[in-house]
Amino acid sequence: MPDSNQANLIRLPPACKCRHISKFRLLLQAHCSLLPAVNSSLQFPPEGSENENKDIDFKILFLSCSKVYRAKQLHALLMVSGRAQDIFLSTRLVNLYANLGDVSFARNTFDQIPKKNIFTWNSMLSAYTRFGRFREAVNCFYHLLLASGLRPDSYTFPPVLKACGNIVDGEKLHCWVLKLGFEWDVFVAASLVHMYSRFGFLCIARQLFNNMPVRDLGSWNAMISGFCQNGNAAEALDVLDEMRSEGVKMDPVTVASLLPVCALADDIVIGMLIHLYVVKHGLEADVFVSNALINMYAKFGILGHARRVFEQMEVRDLVSWNSIIAAYEQNDDPNTALGLFKKMQLLGFRPDLLTAVSLASIVSQLSDRQSSRCVHGFIVRRHWFVEDVVIGNAVVDMYAKVGAIDSSRTLFEELPVKDVISWNSLITGYAQNGLASEAIEVYQMMEEHREIIPNQGTWVSILPAYSHVGALQQGMRIHGRLIKNCLYLDVFVGTCLVDLYGKCGRLDDAMSLFYQVPRTSSVPWNAIISCHGIHGHGDQTLKLFNQMLDEGVKPDHVTFVSLLAACSHSGLVDEGQRFFYVMQEKCGITPSLKHYGSMVDLLGRAGRLEMAYDFIKNMPIQPDASVWGALLGACRIHGNVELGSFASDRLFEVDSENVGYYVLLSNIYANVGKWERVDKVRSLARDRGLKKTPGWSSIEVNNKVDVFYTGNQTHPKCVEIYKELKVLTARMKSLGYIPDYSFVLQDVEDDEKEHILMSHSERLAIAFGIISTPPKSTIRIFKNLRVCGDCHEATKFISRIAEREIIVPHEDETGKQVRGAVGIKNTCKSHFQTTAPKSCYMRPPGGILAPGESIIATGNSTSLELLYFAQQFVRGRQARRNHYVRCTRGIPESFDSQKINPNQRPHAVSGEFRG
DNA sequence: CCAGACTTTT
Known part of the structure; x- marks a missing residue:
């Protein structure tokens, strides 16, 4: 008996006093809540035929248990009334616990049943499967088969087939199905079809399906979903046609399987047709269907439709909320997504792991560092990190995106399980925060873990890191690897390679690669346009843009960023202004x-x-x-x-x-x-606690990238480098090099100034390059900051003395550069952003030019610098009258500085050597 | 009393 306290708590309605069995039953149904019912059945045992009534009453009791504690009370009731041994009732109890989600209690109950029948076993099996405890389900099945002496029935197989974890298990189970003669059962056959298609054996699945003598809707659905889950939209739709021609109507399950592939196959028409069917047949009431619709519209970016479906739903579950939140989050509207999240919480929905994944992304889009810690805590409290890698990866990614890369690293180290995506997230994080060498280091660590196999995402995150530091050799090694598995033809990976070659100054290679990758999307176009822009090939950029339009590719906002930057670097002011107009009026881009x-850069750089x-x-x-x-x-x-x-x-x-x-x-x-102003600005920066970003230069020698900071004395070859520099400086001076102390922004003595200039990072890297590479080979330097004018001069001299081609592209003074396609997710949204470094790229700087070759100078150089450079070039080659330099823009045909209009500052000079 | 097919993921 339940204790008296509990009994007192239960107030029975007066109608309970009635002893008549039908009224008693009515009462139980009306108050479908367990405690009154238990009490009633104990206090007022039903009359009439015992067996008949007992069953009915317990059925109601079982139905009325909606919480585990009630199930336990019922369990207790069964024990005290001596019914716990009843095989029928105890089996129901196992089911009850399973339905309420307490698998371990179900197992306990199951274990305590002395003589189990096949129903009991089946209940236990399906409980395991339903809650994802697949290993235990399969073990349970073998236990039943080998130890219980019972024969499985047709109910046994479907859950076990669903639970089997790999194709080997699956084939063994298939043998058992055949041995026991269940292959003609519709359910069992459908489960086999589903299992084979889950492991990608679609031919076997199709064969089995074709051989089925009877097919119900479930079988059709199993086949269709088989194709859907393998992304095989065409086949799925074929089966659908077959099904409809046999007069079988689609049900919510069919629709919910088909909708995701519409998004995958990028076929909005089919998707909308299915939506019409749904409306016509009133399937919208099914949460699965509506959720799938929301997701489909979200993937097409049609948020209006997604929202409408969501608003019209009468019943919404957690998945609906997750879906609509993810819809806004993935379409770059974090604020609305956040609003929906708050609304969801107000309505009492408990966020789950997937909500948290969206939340992490929302926070990173808002770049809200404060909240990122809250999200982390929220997840830690719920122990979700141990539950799923996905959430760990999402948080690693979140920290990286809000710029807290150290937290990202710490969390990464702590993750209980790491998969390839975890590694990719960290590599991407470093790369996006401009820490390319750390990204490369992590990538190398990853390669040491044999079990992690790099995928597309890895390449898309490591290649931009290589191009960031100019590690062309290492990038090319990856290229080699990618050729082996044909991944270099992938749009995103291919684009990264184009970007790598382009940034490293190999525009020809970039172009030939560009023509190999599919270019129906704007992504590769943006990369190639940007690369040409960086190197000042303004005319080439315009040509490419026109070609892009000819091929019917729609330019996006990134295209115009690259285009405007290119115009800016090539001094194409009018063109730039035209593009700004075209972008808004013709392409509808705000x-x-x-x-x-x-635009400001374009106008400003041109002197306006x-x-x-x-x-x-x-x-x-x-x-x-x-x-x-x-x-x-x-x-x-x-x-x-x-x-x-x-x-x-x-x-x-x-x-x-x-x-x-x-x-x-x-x-x-x-x-x-104005030195006192200089000091003022400096102290202002100091007072605000800002430190100057140290300038660095890097060079790749023997597949290793060496990074030099100004004044660096820690390099193993330090002594030799400084020795080489001394020799070089002496020879430079004899050739007429005069150090330009105005670039030393410190008020010190001249010889100190000379030393400062000499130990600039760029010169250290060049000297290291000269002593470490074979004579005459090209030296490629990478810098994070703008080159100083003196180094720029000095490099030209060094190039001549050492007879080396020296290439020095460099970036913005703010050191800010949005680097290319990092992260799959971003690239999918064509965020292939390569803000052009404001470069001063010269080829060849020393004036060693073969007939027909051209020199290009662009960027920060003023027209006089350019002019000076061009004159140097002509003098250096002992120009004759018939040598001339053709200028693409701004500068007249001959190098007569008098004819140059100083207001019309040229930004590209290309010269041709005609001997 | 027990079974299959379906939606959200970095």
Whole structure:
């Protein structure tokens, strides 16, 4: 008997006093809650035929258990009334526990049943399967088979077939099905079809399906879902046609299987047709169907439809909420997603692991560092990290995206299980935070783990890291590996390779690779356009853009960022302005801050500083740091102190953290010798706790990338490097090199200045290159910051003395560069962003030019620098009258500085050597 | 009393 306390708690309605059995039953049904029912059945045992009534009453009792504790009370009741040994009731009890999700209690109950029948076993088996405890289900099956002496029936196989973990188990089970003669059972056969298709053996599945004498809807669904889950949309739709021609109607399950492949096959028409069918047949009421619809529309990016389906749902479950949140999150609307998440919580839905995955992504899109810690804590408290790798990967990714790369690393180390995606996330994280050498290091660690097999995502994250530091050799090794498995033809991987070759100055290789990868999407186009832009081939960029339009590829916002940057670097002001117009009017793209920044850069770099300022004033959105930064950069190029200091005031209002801008401003003052202003800016930066980003240069020698910082004395070959530099400097001086101390932004003695210039990172790297590579081979240097003008000069001399081609591309002064396609997810959304470094790329800098070859100079160099360079080139080659340099823009045919209009500053000079 | 087929994932 339940204890008296409990009995007192239960207040029976007055109708219970009635002893008549039918009224008693009505009462139980009306109050379908266990405790009154238990009490009633104990206090008022039903009359009439015992056996008949006993069953019915217990059925109601079982039905009324909706919580585990009630099931336990019922269990107790069965024990006290001596019914626990009843095979029928105890089997129901096993089921009850299983239905309530307590598999271990079900197992306990199961174990306590002395004589089990096949129903009992089947119940236990299906309980294991339903809760994903597949190993135990299969073990249980073999136990039944070998130890119980019972014969499995047709109910036994479907759960076991679902539970089997690999094809070997599956084939063994298939043998048992045949041996025991169950292959003609519709359910068993459908389960076999499903199992084979799950392991990708679609031919066997199809064969079995064709041989089925009777097919019910479930069998058709098993076959269709088999094809769907293998991404085989065409076959799935064929089966659907067959099914409909046999007069079988689609049910919610069919629809829910088919909808995801519509998104996969990129076929919105079929998807909408199915939606019509759903509406017509009223299948919307099924949560699975509506959820699948939401997901499909989300994948097509049609958020309006997704939202409408969601709003019209009468019953929403956790999956519905997860789906709609993920829909907004994946379509770059984190704020709406967050709003929905809050609403979901208010309505009392408990977030699950997948909600947390979306949440992590939302937080990283909002780049909200504070919340990222909250999300982490939220997940730790629920012990989800041990449950699933996915969530761990998501959080590693989140920390990396909000810039907390150290937290990302720490968490990565702590993950109980790591898969290839975990590694990819960390590599991508380092790469996106500009820490390319760390990314490479992690990649090498990953290669040491034999069990982790790199995939597309790995290549897409490591290749940009290689191109970041200019590790062409290592990148090419990867290229070799990719050729073996044909992955280099993958759009994203191929694009990364194009980017690598392009960034490393191998534009020809980049182009030939570009023509091999599929180019129906804008992704590879953006990369190749950007690469040409970086190297100042403005005309080539325009050609490529036209070609892109001819081939019917729709340019996206990234295309225009690359295009505008390219115009800016090649001084194509009018073209740039035209593209800005085309983008809005013809392509319907609303310009983002990046586009505005590029436009300011375009105008400013060309010397139209007032126009650039007016442009900023007329912007419909609030200008951010990148826009003011572009203006400041332009002021530095053109030495406009006044506008520069104005721009920097605005700049520090929106971003006072980026040390690069302080450096820019102090350079502006230093160039005009306003040292006290320089000091002021420096102390301002110091007071705000900012440290100058150390400039580095890197060089790849023997598959290893060496990075040098200015004044670096820790390199193993340090002594030789400085020795070489001394020799070089002496020879340079004899050839007329005069160190330009204006680039030393410190007020020190001249010989100290000379030493500072000599130990600039770039020169250390070059010297190291000269002593470590065979004579005459090309030296490729990579830098993170802008080159200093003196190094730029010195490099030309060194190139001539050492008879080496020296290539030095470099980046923005802010050291900020959004690097290419990092991370699959991003690339899928064509975020193939390669903001062009504002480069000064010369080929060959020393003027060693073969007939027909051309030189290119672009970027930060002022027209006079360019002119000087070109003259040097001509002199260096002992130019004759019939040697001439053809200029693409701005500079007249001969190098007569008098004819140059200083307002029309050329930014690309290409020269041709005609002997 | 027990069975199959279906939606969300970094």
